[in-house]
Amino acid sequence: MAMPLSISCSQRVKEALMVGSTLDATMTTKILAPVKTERQILENSMLEDDPNANCTIGQQEEERVPTGPRWGPQHKGAQELANLYSTGKRLQECVCVCICLALMLANFFYLVLKFRWQNASAIIAAALFGIVSADFGSGFVHWAADTWGSVDLPLIGKNFLRPFREHHIDPTSITRHDFIETNGDNFTVTIPFLGRMLWDFLTLSEDEVQGKFTWNCYVFLLAIFVAMTNQIHKWSHTYFLLPGWVVWLQEHHVILPRRHHRIHHVAPHETYFCITTGWLNWPLEKLHFWSFLEYVIEYTTGCKPRDDDLKWAQKGT
Ligand SMILES: [Zn+2]
Numbered sequence: 647m648a649m650p651l652s653i654s655c656s657q658r659v660k661e662a663l664m665v666g667s668t669l670d671a672t673m674t675t676k677i678l679a680p681v682k683t684e685r686q687i688l689e690n691s692m693l694e695d696d697p698n699a700n701c702t703i704g705q706q707e708e709e710r711v712p713t714g715p716r717w718g719p720q721h722k723g724a725q726e727l728a729n730l731y732s733t734g735k736r737l738q739e740c741v742c743v744c745i746c747l748a749l750m751l752a753n754f755f756y757l758v759l760k761f762r763w764q765n766a767s768a769i770i771a772a773a774l775f776g777i778v779s780a781d782f783g784s785g786f787v788h789w790a791a792d793t794w795g796s797v798d799l800p801l802i803g804k805n806f807l808r809p810f811r812e813h814h815i816d817p818t819s820i821t822r823h824d825f826i827e828t829n830g831d832n833f834t835v836t837i838p839f840l841g842r843m844l845w846d847f848l849t850l851s852e853d854e855v856q857g858k859f860t861w862n863c864y865v866f867l868l869a870i871f872v873a874m875t876n877q878i879h880k881w882s883h884t885y886f887l888l889p890g891w892v893v894w895l896q897e898h899h900v901i902l903p904r905r906h907h908r909i910h911h912v913a914p915h916e917t918y919f920c921i922t923t924g925w926l927n928w929p930l931e932k933l934h935f936w937s938f939l940e941y942v943i944e945y946t947t948g949c950k951p952r953d954d955d956l957k958w959a960q961k962g963t
Pocket residue numbers: 788792810814910915
């Protein structure tokens with residue numbers, strides 16, 4: 647069975663360029679239009695708040711053919727990908743999570759110790775910018791990993807790209823991963839930056855520390871939100887027994903809300919890549935940011951976006 651690829655990135659860019667000629671008449675409608683309709687969401691994504699249903703409504707009756715599961719732990723591709731999680735990778739993740747947590751605590755101690763009230767407004771702005779940067783970073787890495795490369799690539803294939811492929815065909819698998827498997831990669835990425843910050847606190851003079859303080863607040867919030875991105879992402883897939891304070895943060899869109907993230911999980915997974923706060927998803931979609939990048943890369947290299955992702959999705963049939 648062919649997975650329903652609604653529209654290719656080059657088509658979307660061409661559409662965006664054509665819009666220019668009739669911009670005045672349609673701009674408001676285009677901007678206010680929902681990114682995915684309720685029907686697209688129901689037809690082309692897994693219903694995670696109803697785990698017994700693999701799909702609420704199918705395609706047109708005449709197009710329906712007997713098929714295996716399109717999503718979930720019974721999907722053959724999802725099972726194959728889950729089995730590629732190795733003991734060596736697990737060990738690396740355990741070590742890196744411990745180092746990262748120690749660095750976070752030590753840097754937090756120094757940030758509180760060296761805090762000066764007169765710099766509060768600059769510090770708050772820097773911290774906020776750190777959170778927005780983390781959201782953009784999450785979107786960029788997620789887009790790159792979802793869209794390009796293959797699980798067969800040496801080193802990064804099994805260690806880095808595998809979880810992205812698994813997540814599209816079994817979105818609920820992340821809710822069955824423990825803290826280490828969920829957060830290992832993201833905690834690892836922050837270690838060099840948090841290590842450098844601690845080194846500065848230990849070796850620089852008081853004046854030098856104060857001179858870099860606002861920058862360090864930016865880096866610290868960036869690192870915290872980068873490290874927590876996959877935990878926040880996991881919460882956005884958790885429909886049962888979520889702590890009340892997490893639900894509050896989601897409902898007030900401080901962190902990625904559940905309904906918001908479902909838009910990314912509509913096949914073929916071509917938009918709403920930001921998974922930390924999700925604040926940048928709507929503007930980046932309306933600017934055609936991702937589809938434009940894909941158009942440029944496809945035009946210059948000939949590589950088709952989401953080739954490998956589609957290959958794994960079709961293993962369930
Ligand atoms: Zn994805």
